[in-house]
Amino acid sequence: MTVGTQDDEDQDEDTEFNAVDVMFVRMMIPHHEGAIQMAELIPERTDREELLDLRTGIIEEQEAEIDLMCELLNDANVAGCDEVGSMMPHEMGGMMRGDGMGNGMHDNDDEMHDDEMGNGMHDDDEMGNGMGPDEMEEMMPREHMMTHDDRRELRRAENEEFDCLFAEHMIRHHEGAVAMSEHVLDEGESERVADLSDDIIDAQQEEIELMEEWRDDWDC
Template sequence: MLTQAPIVFAQDDEEFNAVDIMFVRMMIPHHEGAIQMAELIPERTDREELLDLRTEIIEEQEAEIDLMCELLDDAGVTGCDEVGSMMPHEVGSMMPHEMGEMMRGDGMDDDEMSNGMDDDEMGNGMRADEIEEMMPREHMMTHDDRRELRRAENEEFDCLFAEHMIRHHEGAVVMSEHVLDEGESERVADLADGIIDAQQEEIELMEEWRDDWDC
């Protein structure tokens, strides 16, 4: 099965730009979504491949969530608790201005928010269209997707899980590629590189499984 080397961050101080912070704060609930999906596996299937993958997903994603919370602390930004407490489908269904307000997390009131900020510019200096570009909605699970997965069993669950997790992983890759292009922090870039490598490997593996399972 897959193995992922631990991510070791450089100790040099560097500045985090708005894209770095947005990426980290969005990736936390995104990872939690993968964990929640993986936790369904033992109750829905006895397929050995998925049971092994469940353990790897949970361990890897939890370790990266811990690292991302450390990054937010180092950047002097609150929000690990606020973002982490949200269900991933709730984040995916938010309007851009709602996402911006949540991601800023600085306690400003409406009057303070409007000072020096255009109407279409949201949290940490990012505009609504930039937030949408960072988190592609087509890769987020909907309420209906989640309900369908929870009700499925055996072969139906296996195929649905692979389908949704592939799409979910593809979203993480898109987000990671975006921060590599637009971010500034070397530590965030290291995290994004690790996410891309691990999730592309799992995507390829699950695509092979789907072929083998005649999904």
């Protein structure tokens, strides 16, 4: 009886996550990293108090969720956070288009390395259990992704221009996280991933509404 119970527990653990759960977690980690990198620009570009306060909340909240997602990957017995690497939303779009990925929120005009390859995910790794670009785009529509030009524009903006651009891009970025979370709620199997998705939707929808109010107040 004891052996049978253990076998049942092992089977439950093995089947907790389906391919959509795994793809969601492995895409959401670099997506969160992208939001953190955007937030880290704030003190250098503006002194607006609302954004300085938002920066702290974004970094603390999304770093905590990244830690949780790393645990989920380990429990799913797939490549963990070290193998996921840092991949910005525009780089996920690049992978969907088949034109590769870079490393970090950088460009060649600002000491950067967009052409560096090999630190993201690859076609032959375990991401999404082999799911391809079409499945990935279904989870993360391209309209929610930042482009190279978007990043360059944001990095070069200052003061009121930066404030409006940051709100615009972060709203779109958060909308992408909400879309991904809604997709995994429909298609995933893990209750823990579903709980995380609910938290992401609640938190990021609240910030979207806040930034939309700011944009109106700032006459963006």
